[in-house]
Amino acid sequence: MTDAGSLFFILALPYLGAIIAAFLPARGRNWASSFTGLTTLLALGLLVRLYPAVSQEVPLRETVPWLPSLGLDLTMRLDGFSWLFAVLILGIGALVILYARYYMSPDDPVPRFFSFLQAFMGSMLGLVLSGNLVQIVFFWEMTSLFSFLLIGYWHHNQAARDGARMALIMTATGGVCLLVGLLLLGQIAGSYDIDVVLAKGALIRSHDLYLPTLILILIGAFTKSAQFPFHFWLPHAMAAPTPVSAYLHSATMVKAGIYLLILLWPVLSGTEAWYLIVATTGLATLLVGAWSAIFQHDLKGLLAYSTISHLGLITLLLGLGSPLAAVAAIFHTVNHATFKASLFMAAGIIDHETGTRDLRKLSGLIRFMPITATLAMVAAAAMAGVPLLNGFLSKEMFLAEALEAHSGTVLDRVLPVLATLASMFSVLYSVRFIHQTFFGPAPTGLPRTPHEAPHWMRLPIEILVLLCLIVGIIPALTIAPFLHSAVLSVLGERTPIYSLAIWHGFNMPLLMSVIALFGGALLYRLFRRRLNETAQSPIIGRLKGRRSFEAVLAALINGARVAYRLLGTRRQQVMLRLIIVTALVAGALPFVRLGYSAGTRPQILIDPVFALLWLLGGVAAVSAAMLAKFHRLAALTLVGVAGLSTCISFVWLSAPDLGLTQLLVEIITLVLLLLGLRWLPLRLPDFWSGERTPFAVRFRRGGDLLLASLGGIGAAALAYSVMTRPAPDGISPYFMEQAYPGGGGTNVVNVILVDFRGFDTLGEITVLSIVALTVFTLLRRFRPAAESVALPDQQQAQNASDDARDGAERGDTALHYLLVPRIIMEWLFPVILTCALYLLTRGHDLPGGGFAGGVTASIAILLLYMASGTRSVEARLNIQPVRWISAGLLLTCLTGAAATLFGFPFLSTHFRYLDLPVIGPVPVASALLFDIGVFAVVVGTTVLILIALAHQSIRTPRVPRAADETGNAEQPGEAR
């Protein structure tokens, strides 16, 4: 496998694990965690192996073309930066899987959890490995979806459902904005390929659409990365199991927005708009998050707000726009992921072992869980920015950048102060987290007696904390090369000179750090008691993110309801009228604009017979329309007359295939509708209270008549203007010329159906099969209306007469009904079948084919049913329509697939002449097999539909009892 090729494999691995886990039994906790852990580690190993290839400046790429004409390809792209992110995703993912194995209760359906978790991992990996903007949005939405499923994993919990919904709505709304923004970006750059976009930074920044593009992309990134004012969904997402919080909502998913900002940083940053929007948002988020975190009583709530604050810090760094700040942003992204994930896991252990996450109840836990306490302390120190830990390094870089002058606005002057203040808050909540939980007197009134967590559950924290330490102490030997290749791939030639040294001498950033550390500790000492007593964070707590979100949502839903009440209707007639009016207006507009005129194509001289034919057909159609309400049988017959006129017109206008098929279909449609008539209610004449038809009814009918006439006139005018113009050059000449040399048939229509456009036909017979099965299923549960249940009058009279006669059984009267025609009809069965086969086999060269043959064969069967009666036919003949359908579909698919075996495209035809004795050379094309499949499907569907309907008449439904009126009586008996 090539390096680039293995990218696809790496991406497939997590999804593979997810699919396997999804099919494990609900108790398979160990199996699920082992499988998912294994695939994660394998993917991680493969990824690490690729490092030498990505440390060059040129990214690793692999493209599978999909719609090259639209610039949509499946492109995998790996550079130093995405490599770092991918390692983060897979590395922390593996640790979280190990942790979750011990965290999750065996009573939960754990395989489902692991399945979701790994599917999320795959989506996140897909996001960072995407080399195409549209592909990024696709995986972006996938992460939102799996985040939704994971937050709502304990779906019996109302808070989990609400949090999941809120997160989905926020991130998906952002996702839509992002999609539009990235599409705009792609349009500006002329390609959706990331490397092309990255090369066109100057063009993009000077484009007129730069600002809307930027704002849309930023909305996407800010909602995902929980930036103010979209931050409020993140604390509510803490209803998820803690491994999810550690993985999605601190280490990876919320970093997707950051990832995108860094990825597009070279293209989008460097303008005033970028600086103002991104830096201000980042600063606001940093302060709001840190301030709110101080006042949280829930361990996970504190960590969630702290995450928001750190995400704000990274955004602020990116907003500053200097290369050094970008380096700090990348570095802090990695550092934050390590210490925050470990803190979440520690919080999970505390919750798991004590039964509560309330800081006010916890105290002195260091006695019971010294190791966890130590680990949490180191991680919290990293979060606070204590020297010798990784958090200190990136925070120093941040403070140094805050001091640099960037724009000359007021933001520059306040930034150092605010940065120090935010760091101080950060120290304050870190100290509070540790001191409140682990120190002080032994806790009282805990739901469980606390004790140390199992060793394997602590291992992920130990690894992460170890990373915090060694990165913090010897950065040059650990993170430096990886960070450098990431920075190089983002900044390229603009890569600044930076140093990861721990000691930069006595300077301003160090002073600010010291002030923050001591100030934070001092503040905690002063306010510690009062912090425990506040119910919500002052000032910021008044901004009810959740309440405004729900108000907006409720307003939207109510607005939709009102709009539906005002504009919507459930009346089919109204809808149809609206559709037809729209169609009429749309159809008339071009003529209004450009005028109407007939063309100059020479017309065919009218044949009086043809005119007579349509005089008849027209009268029949209009009469059918008039009679359909009260004289159904007559209307049906008249529709048949119109159908026959159509059929003759087809033959007249050189379409023998159509004439044949229309004639046959006309027959079965008539039988079908006749069978249905039995179940329709008696139509009584309209009875109006007054002498005359009410005005409203007359008005409505008049309007319908007008609309129908306009439609008719429009259709006629359109048809006339089309027919009198010369035809444009189409694909028909090609079909005509290639029908015999390429398709082996002389009937071009049939060759088109089974060969040139065989795929369409395959789709069409599939639709037929689906319709037939639907009809069959609907009729199995068919329940006639109460007044249609009784036997028809004639049958009642026959039965009464049979009952009255001595020695006669029911049905004797009808025994010899139409005896001679019946025998003739029965004898016709083989004749018609032969006809059907003849039509089928000659179809490739002469009018006929699978459709016509199939309908003919089903007519033979129908005739048999009509002649002998349902029971008598089924006693002698076993027709299995469903098997016919499946055999036909299989045959068509296999014929098509056989072509691929020989290296031709799906459904290619092969044909040759077979020399049969006596008959002579016979053309045999694989298209014939295809046509036989069509034949079988048509026979199966028609027979299935008609027989299912016919069976309703011989069912003996129970006479509905009085209870039936309330609608809860038993089902009528099944005629099976």
Added chain:
Amino acid sequence: METALALAIGILTASGLWLLFRPRTFQVVLGLSLLSYAVNLFIIAAGRLRTDAPPIVGKGVVDPAFYVDPVPQALVLTAIVISFATTALLLVVLLASRGLTGTDHVDGEDDEP
């Protein structure tokens, strides 16, 4: 010939539309049948009218000018069979709706006396 066919299409469309707007399901089914005739004829008309020129070609070199356009015919052929299937589906749905609601009004409830 063109005029006659255009008129035929117009009449079929108008009758079909009128029935489509009616409140009773059976009328709607018949309306759809009439409308599908009109549409099929229209598609054939879009290929321009020719008499005595069916698209059955010889085995030698073919001059397309001598034959009618086969593509609309292929389209209509499948449409004919599909329209049977949709008619059947509609009929069964209306029967089921009639059984469940007790009326054959298209909305499943009578809105007038």
